[in-house]
Amino acid sequence: MDINGWNYLFESLPHWRIRERFPYVYDQLTQSPSNKYAILIYSIAEVSMCNEVGCLAVFESREHPLLLLNAYKAHFTPQTPVFSANGRYVCLKSQVYLSGQNRVECPLLLLDLYERQFTVLTMDTHGHQIAIQNQTEKELVLHLTPCSNPSEEESEQQESIQMAELLWHPFQEINMLERWLKR
Numbered sequence: 001m002d003i004n005g006w007n008y009l010f011e012s013l014p015h016w017r018i019r020e021r022f023p024y025v026y027d028q029l030t031q032s033p034s035n036k037y038a039i040l041i042y043s044i045a046e047v048s049m050c051n052e053v054g055c056l057a058v059f060e061s062r063e064h065p066l067l068l069l070n071a072y073k074a075h076f077t078p079q080t081p082v083f084s085a086n087g088r089y090v091c092l093k094s095q096v097y098l099s100g101q102n103r104v105e106c107p108l109l110l111l112d113l114y115e116r117q118f119t120v121l122t123m124d125t126h127g128h129q130i131a132i133q134n135q136t137e138k139e140l141v142l143h144l145t146p147c148s149n150p151s152e153e154e155s156e157q158q159e160s161i162q163m164a165e166l167l168w169h170p171f172q173e174i175n176m177l178e179r180w181l182k183r
Contacts, residue, residue, distance in 0.1 A: 004029045006038050008065040014072040015043045015055050027054070028078050032087045035062060037113055039081040039090060053077055053095055058111065058171075068116060073175040074109075084132045088114045089140065091130050096177045107177070110140075110166070117168040120177065123159055138163055 001010050006029060010016060019025040027042040037060055044054035053075035059065040074094045082091040090111040097104050108121040108130070133143040144157040169176075 003027060003040065004031070004038075006040075006059060006062055006065050008059065008067070010040075010042065010057075013042060013055065013057055013070060018043050018045060030081050031062075032083055032090075032113075034087045036060060036087065037068075037090075038062070038065070039092070041076045041078060044078055047075070051077075056092070056094075058090075058113070060113075068113070069111070069118075069171040069174055071174045071177075074177050082130050082132055084135045084140070086135070088112060089132060089135065091132065091142070093130075094177075098178055100178075110161075111171075112168065115168070116171045118171060118174060119166045119168050121161070133158065 001008065003010065010027075022045045025043055025045045027040060027044065029038055029040045031038050037058065040057040040059065041054045042057060044052050046052050056069065056071040056074070056076050057067060058069040060068050071094075074096045076092060076094055079093060083089070090113060092109045092111070093106065094109050095104055095106050105122075108123060109118055110121055111118045129145045129147060131143040131145070133141045135141070140161045140163060142159040142161065144159065146156070
């Protein structure tokens with residue numbers, strides 16, 4: 001199957017086949033600025049009123065796609081992934097159901113595509129557009145802009161993230177997010 005020039009056996013991804021049970025399921029593929037990576041939010045369906053989410057797959061190499069990451073326990077709203085200028089880092093908003101606490105947490109995931117690792121950022125990004133404004137080896141600066149008309153209380157913000165303070169996890173552990181979100 002081909003999606004935007006990326007040919008892969010997408011039907012083998014977990015939860016791909018929900019489209020056989022739900023009538024309105026779609027997928028969204030976004031390529032990195034260098035076209036080296038593809039971020040696929042797939043099997044997007046309305047799971048509750050006005051809440052559309054899907055699973056996540058990250059691929060490398062358009063000519064011979066290699067699946068780097070497949071997150072199917074967390075869910076992702078249809079969104080344009082935010083890439084750093086050099087394409088190394090990607091920010092994605094997610095939703096994780098914490099069964100033991102019967103609640104949903106909405107962390108921001110930061111993926112390091114070069115090192116194939118991720119970290120969980122628990123800052124509140126609900127209702128904000130995100131951009132990676134600046135990136136060095138030591139710091140990543142996120143620019144948060146309110147989606148609606150900003151009031152005095154809700155103005156544009158900058159969040160400085162010190163890279164040395166982040167706890168990174170290998171891509172293979174992406175479906176264990178609940179472990180790092182328990183309070």
